């Protein structure tokens with residue numbers, strides 16, 4: 001995908017994330033890998049619903065700015081480290097979506113409750129310990145907890161979702177928020193029973209086998 005096309009997509013994802021209330025104000029950030037060793041990232045302090053493609057900053061994996069007129073997000077270290085250690089990751093979205101953040105604040109992981117979450121994410125979402133964001137220590141704590149997974153809750157902060165494309169990362173951020181909301185609502189009615197671990201595995205494997213079709217059915221177009 002060309003740099004211009006990726007810039008346009010990041011802008012579109014920012015707008016969509018706003019519409020779905022995953023982002024608010026100037027918080028959160030979005031990035032995408034360009035080629036093997038470059039990253040396009042949203043600028044610091046911008047309303048993600050009103051970005052232009054030319055606002056997006058091009059950087060290398062060391063965080064050096066190659067092209068861009070603004071300061072990049074303060075979360076450059078965590079984005080860079082994820083791209084370095086996870087070659088399968090091509091996009092990252094950091095949100096402060098409300099239900100997931102409520103769990104992050106109380107230090108509760110999100111269990112796999114629904115078949116959709118088992119299929120599209122396939123693992124419970126762990127919580128990091130609290131570390132000040134923007135630091136290398138924070139980046140390492142996130143990477144450690146993320147492991148080979150698709151999402152992690154940041155203690156007293158928010159969510160990081162990753163994917164092999166911007167569509168995939170966006171979908172994960174959305175599903176994490178949905179699963180967190182389901183967990184909180186179901187817990188208020190009684191015990192929110194997680195899916196059996198073997199069933200989660202079965203659903204995930206079936207989803208991966210039919211991945212292309214699933215993607216079309218979700219109709220995520222940016």
Ligand SMILES: [Zn+2]
Pocket residue numbers: 027028094095096133157158
């Ligand atoms: Zn944040």
